[in-house]
Amino acid sequence: xxxxxxxxxxxxxxxxxxxxxxxxxxxxxxxxxxxxxxxxxxxxxxxxxxxxxxxxxxxxxxxxxxxxxxxxxxxxxxxxxxxxxxxxxxxxxxxxxxxxxxxxxxxxxxxxxxxxxxxxxxxxxxxxxxxxxxxxxxxxxxxxxxxxxxxxxxxxxxxxxxxxxxxxxxxxxxxxxxxxxxxxxxxxxxxxxxxxxxxxxxxxxxxxxxxxxxxxxxxxxxxxxxxxxxxxxxxxxxxxxxxxxxxxxxxxxxxxxxxxxxxxxxxxxxxxxxxxxxxxxxxxxxxxxxxxxxxxxxxxxxxxxxxxxxxxxxxxxxxxxxxxxxxxxxxxxxxxxxxxxxxxxxxxxxxxxxxxxxxxxxxxxxxxxxxxxxxxxxxxxxxxxxxxxxxxxxxxxxxxxxxxxxxxxxxxxxxxxxxxxxxxxxxxxxxxxxxxxxxxxxxxxxxxxxxxxxxxxxxxxxxxxxxxxxxxxxxxxxxxxxxxxxxxxxxxxxxxxxxxxxxxxxxxxxxxxxxxxxxxxxxxxxxxxxxxxxxxxxxxxxxxxxxxxxxxxxxxxxxxxxxxxxxxxxxxxxxxxxxxxxxxxxxxxxxxxxxxxxxxxxxxxxxxxxxxxxxxxxxxxxxxxxxxxxxxxxxxx
Amino acid sequence: xxxxxxxxxxxxxxxxxxxxxxxxxxxxxxxxxxxxxxxxxxxxxxxxxxxxxxxxxxxxxxxxxxxxxxxxxxxxxxxxxxxxxxxxxxxxxxxxxxxxxxxxxxxxxxxxxxxxxxxxxxxxxxxxxxxxxxxxxxxxxxxxxxxxxxxxxxxxxxxxxxxxxxxxxxxxxxxxxxxxxxxxxxxxxxxxxxxxxxxxxxxxxxxxxxxxxxxxxxxxxxxxxxxxxxxxxxxxxxxxxxxxxxxx
Ligand SMILES: Nc1ncnc2c1ncn2[C@@H]1O[C@H](COP(=O)(O)OP(=O)(O)OP(=O)(O)O)[C@@H](O)[C@H]1O
Ligand SMILES: [Mg+2]
Numbered sequence: 001x002x003x004x005x006x007x008x009x010x011x012x013x014x015x016x017x018x019x020x021x022x023x024x025x026x027x028x029x030x031x032x033x034x035x036x037x038x039x040x041x042x043x044x045x046x047x048x049x050x051x052x053x054x055x056x057x058x059x060x061x062x063x064x065x066x067x068x069x070x071x072x073x074x075x076x077x078x079x080x081x082x083x084x085x086x087x088x089x090x091x092x093x094x095x096x097x098x099x100x101x102x103x104x105x106x107x108x109x110x111x112x113x114x115x116x117x118x119x120x121x122x123x124x125x126x127x128x129x130x131x132x133x134x135x136x137x138x139x140x141x142x143x144x145x146x147x148x149x150x151x152x153x154x155x156x157x158x159x160x161x162x163x164x165x166x167x168x169x170x171x172x173x174x175x176x177x178x179x180x181x182x183x184x185x186x187x188x189x190x191x192x193x194x195x196x197x198x199x200x201x202x203x204x205x206x207x208x209x210x211x212x213x214x215x216x217x218x219x220x221x222x223x224x225x226x227x228x229x230x231x232x233x234x235x236x237x238x239x240x241x242x243x244x245x246x247x248x249x250x251x252x253x254x255x256x257x258x259x260x261x262x263x264x265x266x267x268x269x270x271x272x273x274x275x276x277x278x279x280x281x282x283x284x285x286x287x288x289x290x291x292x293x294x295x296x297x298x299x300x301x302x303x304x305x306x307x308x309x310x311x312x313x314x315x316x317x318x319x320x321x322x323x324x325x326x327x328x329x330x331x332x333x334x335x336x337x338x339x340x341x342x343x344x345x346x347x348x349x350x351x352x353x354x355x356x357x358x359x360x361x362x363x364x365x366x367x368x369x370x371x372x373x374x375x376x377x378x379x380x381x382x383x384x385x386x387x388x389x390x391x392x393x394x395x396x397x398x399x400x401x402x403x404x405x406x407x408x409x410x411x412x413x414x415x416x417x418x419x420x421x422x423x424x425x426x427x428x429x430x431x432x433x434x435x436x437x438x439x440x441x442x443x444x445x446x447x448x449x450x451x452x453x454x455x456x457x458x459x460x461x462x463x464x465x466x467x468x469x470x471x472x473x474x475x476x477x478x479x480x481x482x483x484x485x486x487x488x489x490x491x492x493x494x495x496x497x498x499x500x501x502x503x504x505x506x507x508x509x510x511x512x513x514x515x516x517x518x519x520x521x522x523x524x525x526x527x528x529x530x531x532x533x534x535x536x537x538x539x540x541x542x543x544x545x546x547x548x549x550x551x552x553x554x555x556x557x558x559x560x561x562x563x564x565x566x567x568x569x570x571x572x573x574x575x576x577x578x579x580x581x582x583x584x585x586x587x588x589x590x591x592x593x594x595x596x597x598x599x600x601x602x603x604x605x606x607x608x609x610x611x612x613x614x615x616x617x618x619x620x621x622x623x624x625x626x627x628x629x630x631x632x633x634x635x636x637x
Numbered sequence: 638x639x640x641x642x643x644x645x646x647x648x649x650x651x652x653x654x655x656x657x658x659x660x661x662x663x664x665x666x667x668x669x670x671x672x673x674x675x676x677x678x679x680x681x682x683x684x685x686x687x688x689x690x691x692x693x694x695x696x697x698x699x700x701x702x703x704x705x706x707x708x709x710x711x712x713x714x715x716x717x718x719x720x721x722x723x724x725x726x727x728x729x730x731x732x733x734x735x736x737x738x739x740x741x742x743x744x745x746x747x748x749x750x751x752x753x754x755x756x757x758x759x760x761x762x763x764x765x766x767x768x769x770x771x772x773x774x775x776x777x778x779x780x781x782x783x784x785x786x787x788x789x790x791x792x793x794x795x796x797x798x799x800x801x802x803x804x805x806x807x808x809x810x811x812x813x814x815x816x817x818x819x820x821x822x823x824x825x826x827x828x829x830x831x832x833x834x835x836x837x838x839x840x841x842x843x844x845x846x847x848x849x850x851x852x853x854x855x856x857x858x859x860x861x862x863x864x865x866x867x868x869x870x871x872x873x874x875x876x877x878x879x880x881x882x883x884x885x
Contacts, residue, residue, distance in 0.1 A: 294696070294697075294698075295715075295716060296696060297691070297696060297728050297730065305736070305775065306737075306775070486748045489737065489741055489744065492736055492737060493734040493742075493745045496736055496737070497732040497734055499732050500732035500733070500791075501745075502695075502696075502715065502720070503694055503716050503719075503724075503725065503726055503792075504717075504725075504749040504791070504792075504795055505717050505749045505795055506717055506720075506749045507717045508717070
């Protein structure tokens with residue numbers, strides 16, 4: 001009984017925090033249409049700011065709380081709205097997703113720069129004060145969390161019903177036309193949505209920070225903890241606040257009971273991961289309970305000019321030029337930079353898998369690195385820690401099958417929900433598999449060798465880099481050939497109008513499944529080559545954040561072009577390399593630059609390679625497919 | 638009322654009802670569409686015509702009722718399965734593959750077929766429906782009228798036995814509408830069934846063998862153009878307004 005009570009209380013407390021987080025997400029989403037992937041990062045930022053004020057500068061708690069919740073969070077929200085978000089209202093899911101992912105990376109980057117690694121802990125509110133009921137001890141901090149959540153829910157209810165701006169916010173959800181008539185500008189409502197969302201994120205951050213007594217404040221951990229809030233928001237179908245609140249509580253309780261009762265019933269290796277796995281699985285299940293998206297005629301024409309697709313001849317010439325360039329670079333360089341660039345080329349192949357899946361077919365995936373890991377893992381198993389062509393073939397098949405299986409439930413979903421489902425899968429694979437010592441040797445590294453080509457030794461780093469360049473060039477030529485083929489036309493058609501696609505007699509489900517499988521296989525090949533450079537793949541290489549960064553960089557350069565994938569892959573390794581050469585302030589460089597890129601992207605939907613000036617003045621030969629100028633188009637309706 | 642009971646209907650709609658959040662868009666709609674005929678579906682704005690097309694093509698599940706193609710209940714089949722049974726459609730608000738060229742749009746339709754289009758070519762189909770523009774132009778840059786014709790060509794690419802056209806003449810000038818009317822007759826003469834929603838009344842009265850009138854989600858009349866022209870209920874609901882020179 002005591003155990004039960006203890007875990008129930010723990011569940012209610014974390015449930016309260018999830019409810020606060022999720023409510024913030026839902027408020028922002030319903031008022032602006034933007035699902036803020038950076039919500040967790042805002043909470044993280046607030047927790048660190050609060051630490052800075054109370055622990056480093058020793059300011060009084062009340063002052064720090066006031067500054068973080070009522071000054072920093074709202075100002076940050078307004079700044080973000082003004083500089084990024086206002087440009088993406090009504091944009092496609094992929095674009096608004098990327099912009100909020102960009103914000104996440106900036107906040108993480110800035111936080112990494114300000115708060116260099118050291119151990120930090122936040123004290124609980126009223127530390128060491130508690131009440132005891134029977135055998136169960138409840139801290140004041142826990143009580144405060146629950147009270148804050150209840151007050152928040154009640155306060156929000158009153159605000160949305162009694163206050164003019166609150167009513168306007170509700171109107172956006174229920175009836176945008178009504179809002180227009182009421183005379184409140186949608187922009188103002190959107191601003192309140194951001195401010196309220198950021199405020200609630202900050203509140204969650206301040207409450208959750210002290211819960212991390214063991215781990216200490218950790219930028220990634222805090223940012224991800226709040227990802228758990230996603231699951232609760234999904235229970236509320238991203239619009240219903242009471243359900244969202246209930247979803248938060250439910251998640252908190254399930255998580256607590258799993259931690260309390262599961263050990264002993266599951267493989268020992270999974271025990272330490274229960275806390276991390278439960279929310280992810282909860283999210284996945286919540287997503288699966290969403291009714292499947294029906295095909296609808298939307299009557300919106302894809303307007304942006306597609307990138308020019310090079311002919312086979314052009315792409316071969318481009319590929320050869322690329323390999324020659326890589327050769328020269330390999331001859332000139334050595335050491336870390338050479339190794340990094342080689343891995344960048346391998347990431348370029350993973351980037352190509354995104355071109356196929358997201359760029360052409362319009363399906364969002366945040367789990368490509370998982371396939372990269374599965375590819376490397378299969379290779380390692382088949383070739384016994386080395387590499388063989390059989391390993392390559394089997395790895396490709398395994399990735400294809402896993403990709404197809406994963407796509408099955410995911411296919412019911414579209415846009416945002418699909419993105420979240422792939423995110424949940426990536427996280428589940430990471431916690432349950434890649435960072436699990438049962439499957440992956442102690443230390444979390446998978447040993448992988450380098451493929452050998454008869455007559456050519458690839459053991460030298462230079463030769464291996466050229467080899468990777470050759471494979472990347474072939475993959476690029478292949479992806480472009482796919483784009484020109486009947487099947488490629490199908491993918492683009494599917495992206496442009498799923499409804500018309502189906503009414504021509506083609507099954508969207510089958511096409512999506514095939515493209516998921518093909519893309520997973522390609523990512524798997526990338527993973528084998530990637531791991532072949534340092535002769536191992538570590539769990540850190542397939543972390544969610546790394547995957548998000550890759551998606552982002554490919555998008556920044558142009559996710560509909562092969563060169564976008566190549567440049568995105570290279571940026572992934574060159575930026576950290578540059579950071580490592582820079583003084584202390586270089587640590588957050590990649591994240592910050594990604595953010596700058598995204599800010600740019602809010603204006604240039606097609607990425608840097610789609611910037612009109614660039615496409616008019618620079619012809620990247622063959623392998624590139626710069627898009628031509630996006631024209632104002634004839635109004636269709 | 639019945640025009641030609643010799644041929645059995647290709648499409649049968651039986652007692653279909655659809656509501657959107659309490660608003661009845663269709664109530665107990667039943668109708669037949671026969672091969673070799675051009676059937677007109679008319680009714681004022683918001684009558685439920687597009688909704689009915691969506692139900693027939695499988696993009697909207699009805700709350701009640703069933704849809705049969707060649708005597709087979711397809712109510713539970715997805716749109717692509719119905720297309721394979723010979724159903725094609727165009728959209729009132731265009732659903733083109735915007736980033737592809739006109740030719741590629743039609744080619745996508747040809748590719749969807751098992752025989753990859755046989756001896757039909759995208760170019761030939763575009764020519765047949767009267768597309769003037771450069772076939773290699775990206776469709777989202779075409780004027781509405783041309784874009785509509787491309788959509789029609791794409792629908793024809795799957796060699797449909799029944800084709801649903803949702804306001805195909807909007808965006809076309811009188812001359813082009815005339816040509817399109819001729820084409821629709823031709824399609825019917827080839828033995829296809831054509832079901833057309835159109836606000837251009839003179840055209841509808843001219844080319845249709847049979848007209849079905851929908852008002853507030855209900856079928857209020859069915860019959861030959863002459864019968865429909867004379868039906869007082871129809872005149873009250875619709876024709877009066879549509880014959881008004883201001884409105885056409
Ligand atoms: N997806 C939807 N959600 C809610 N209501 C809808 C939806 N689609 C249609 N309606 C409503 O159903 C009714 C019928 O609409 P429908 O588009 O079928 O009419 P229509 O006859 O095609 O009109 P028009 O001549 O303007 O094209 C209208 O009242 C419309 O507002
Ligand atoms: Mg309509």
